[in-house]
Amino acid sequence: xxxxxxxxxxxxxxxxxxxxxxxxxxxxxxxxxxxxxxxxxxxxxxxxxxxxxxxxxxxxxxxxxxxxxxxxxxxxxxxxxxxxxxxxxxxxxxxxxxxxxxxxxxxxxxxxx
Amino acid sequence: xxxxxxxxxxxxxxxxxxxxxxxxxxxxxxxxxxxxxxxxxxxxxxxxxxxxxxxxxxxxxxxxxxxxxxxxxxxxxxxxxxxxxxxxxxxxxxxxxxxxxxxxxxxxxxxxxx
Numbered sequence: 001x002x003x004x005x006x007x008x009x010x011x012x013x014x015x016x017x018x019x020x021x022x023x024x025x026x027x028x029x030x031x032x033x034x035x036x037x038x039x040x041x042x043x044x045x046x047x048x049x050x051x052x053x054x055x056x057x058x059x060x061x062x063x064x065x066x067x068x069x070x071x072x073x074x075x076x077x078x079x080x081x082x083x084x085x086x087x088x089x090x091x092x093x094x095x096x097x098x099x100x101x102x103x104x105x106x107x108x109x110x111x112x113x
Numbered sequence: 114x115x116x117x118x119x120x121x122x123x124x125x126x127x128x129x130x131x132x133x134x135x136x137x138x139x140x141x142x143x144x145x146x147x148x149x150x151x152x153x154x155x156x157x158x159x160x161x162x163x164x165x166x167x168x169x170x171x172x173x174x175x176x177x178x179x180x181x182x183x184x185x186x187x188x189x190x191x192x193x194x195x196x197x198x199x200x201x202x203x204x205x206x207x208x209x210x211x212x213x214x215x216x217x218x219x220x221x222x223x224x225x226x227x
Contacts, residue, residue, distance in 0.1 A: 042203050042217030056214060098213045104156035
């Protein structure tokens, strides 16, 4: 069974530029999560989808971050404009349902200069 | 709200020695508890989890953890460390209700000395 796929793996941008990350969850997984992992810290939830609906986006900085999961499968996370403090690894995870174990992708490492 | 504290950001052991990584949680309702491992430049991999039932949980790669409600702890152990165990370990908690998003600790980096 294929795991959670993410791209790109690495991205370097300058502050005030925009960037987008893509996630393809495990086939059939209804729940999808985006986490932000700043160096030296544990991952922190940004947004959670159940199918194509948002379950929790309370920690998403909505003035600059947006995410969508239009067909209930793939998801994109966008930052516009980026700030220096957005430098982090962005992890996507999926689970079969809300109650099931989360499986993580390899992450996208973002560096904002 | 729930939270997780991992004592010790770095732990170093000799190959063959006992591994003990500490995790304490705070939760107003019965928690679900997890340990994940992260190798360099990789995503998180589930080691083990506690939901209900037996409080001693066995996971992959010889790791186990014991849920102690009275101590609000979920420490991770392995009897004999191997060089391949060197990685970052994260304890996480979620609640048996609602959204089920994980709250992670800050992580413990395990070094294994030859």
